Amino acid sequence: MDYTIGDAFWSETIGxxxxxxxxxGVVANAILPRTKGFGGxxxxxxxxxxxxxxxxxxxxxxxxxxxxxAVTIGIWAAGREEFAPGIPVTALNGVLYVTAQMxxxxxxxxxxxxxYKKHFDEDADPAVKLGxxxxxxxxxxxxxxxxxxxxxxxxxxxxxxxxGETPAEIGPLAVALVVVGIGASLGGPTGYAINPxxxxxxxxxxxxxxxxxxxxxxxxxxxxxxxxxLVGGVLAGLLASVYVG
Numbered sequence: 001m002d003y004t005i006g007d008a009f010w011s012e013t014i015g016x017x018x019x020x021x022x023x024x025g026v027v028a029n030a031i032l033p034r035t036k037g038f039g040g041x042x043x044x045x046x047x048x049x050x051x052x053x054x055x056x057x058x059x060x061x062x063x064x065x066x067x068x069x070a071v072t073i074g075i076w077a078a079g080r081e082e083f084a085p086g087i088p089v090t091a092l093n094g095v096l097y098v099t100a101q102m103x104x105x106x107x108x109x110x111x112x113x114x115x116y117k118k119h120f121d122e123d124a125d126p127a128v129k130l131g132x133x134x135x136x137x138x139x140x141x142x143x144x145x146x147x148x149x150x151x152x153x154x155x156x157x158x159x160x161x162x163x164g165e166t167p168a169e170i171g172p173l174a175v176a177l178v179v180v181g182i183g184a185s186l187g188g189p190t191g192y193a194i195n196p197x198x199x200x201x202x203x204x205x206x207x208x209x210x211x212x213x214x215x216x217x218x219x220x221x222x223x224x225x226x227x228x229x230l231v232g233g234v235l236a237g238l239l240a241s242v243y244v245g
Contacts, residue, residue, distance in 0.1 A: 002086025005093055008063035012100035013107070015060025016067045020108025020202060021115075022052035028112060028132045032119040043184065050180035057172035063087070064166030068195040069098045070233030071167065074157040077237025078244070080165060098197070105201025109133055113209055126215025133202035134218065135191035135225050142224060145190050149228025150235070152186040153194045157236035162244055193225030200226055 003011075026048025029037035037044065057065040064084030066072045076089055083089055083097060112132065113120060120129060130136070137145045159178050164170035183192050193199040200222065207217040 003062045003084060005087055005096055008084055008087050008093075009096050009100045011060045011063035012066060012097055013104040015056045015063070015065055016101045016104030016197060016201075017108035017111070018059050018104075019052050019056030019067050020105045020198060021111045022055055023049045023198070024109055024112035024132050024202060025115060026052070028116040028119065031128050031131060032116055033122040033124050035116070035119055042187075046180050046183035046187065049183060050176040053167075053179045054172045054176035057167050057175055061168045063097070063100075063168075065168035065172075066097055066166065067101060067104075067197070068229070069101055069197055070153050070157055070195060070229040071160060072097045072101075072233075073230055074161055074233035074237035074240070075166070077234045078161050078240045079237075080161075082165070084166060084168075101197035102201045105197040106205045109202035109205035110209065113205070113211065120214075121212045123213070126213055129211055129214050130206060130216070130218060131191075133206040134199050134222070135193040136218060136221060137190050137224075138188065140221070142221075145221075145224045146228045146231075148186065148189045149193060149225055150232040152182050152190075152192050153229040153232030154236045155182055155186070156194050157233045158240055158243075161236060161240035190224070194229055194232075196226040196229050198225075 026045055029035045030040040030045050056067050060067060072083065072094055075083060076094060080089060083093055087093055156178060160167055160170060167175045182194060186192060203217050203222055206214065
């Protein structure tokens with residue numbers, strides 16, 4: 001069945017909102033004070049993000065469930081003809097996909113904030129509160145942090161393009177498990193954004209929301225989880241165009 005770009009726009013918006021609501025939600029549950037899941041650890045966060053991807057991909061089937069500008073640009077770099085059935089690869093359609101992803105990410109982050117509002121009001125390190133919304137490095141070295149994001153995103157996008165046209169075509173469970181694997185193996189240095197919308201949309205929400213004692217949104221680092229995934233997506237797309245044809 002073919003879909004319109006209007007179908008794809010709302011599909012990406014809703015799917016990305018669900019992705020970020022559940023993804024930011026598991027981080028909030030693990031690190032904010034006095035939650036049921038406080039101290040749940042890194043693997044809880046990894047599996048939570050994987051299940052967030054699972055739910056987001058199912059919700060966004062009409063658009064091919066990109067949910068990530070790195071997927072969209074990777075499809076373009078691979079020379080594919082369609083972003084999803086009936087939606088050709090054009091610059092305008094690409095912009096609409098990314099716009100929807102950013103909008104959905106900001107909305108999802110806002111909903112996660114509302115769900116955990118009372119816990120955000122607790123006395124906690126501002127860096128912990130930012131960590132619910134956006135990624136940050138354990139050891140700040142912009143060049144190496146950038147490289148980590150390139151490598152981690154390359155793995156995700158190459159997997160998608162080598163085995164299907166879009167995440168929806170591969171299947172939500174397969175993509176979810178790869179995201180869990182990337183987090184467990186490559187997520188340690190930077191928190192594995194692997195998605196510019198996942199980081200920038202919630203970071204903007206963090207800057208705008210009236211979060212008690214929130215502190216800085218760390219805009220000095222914000223370019224890394226944008227540029228790294230985009231470069232990783234392009235490299236994965238170029239290799240996939242040769243590997244898959």
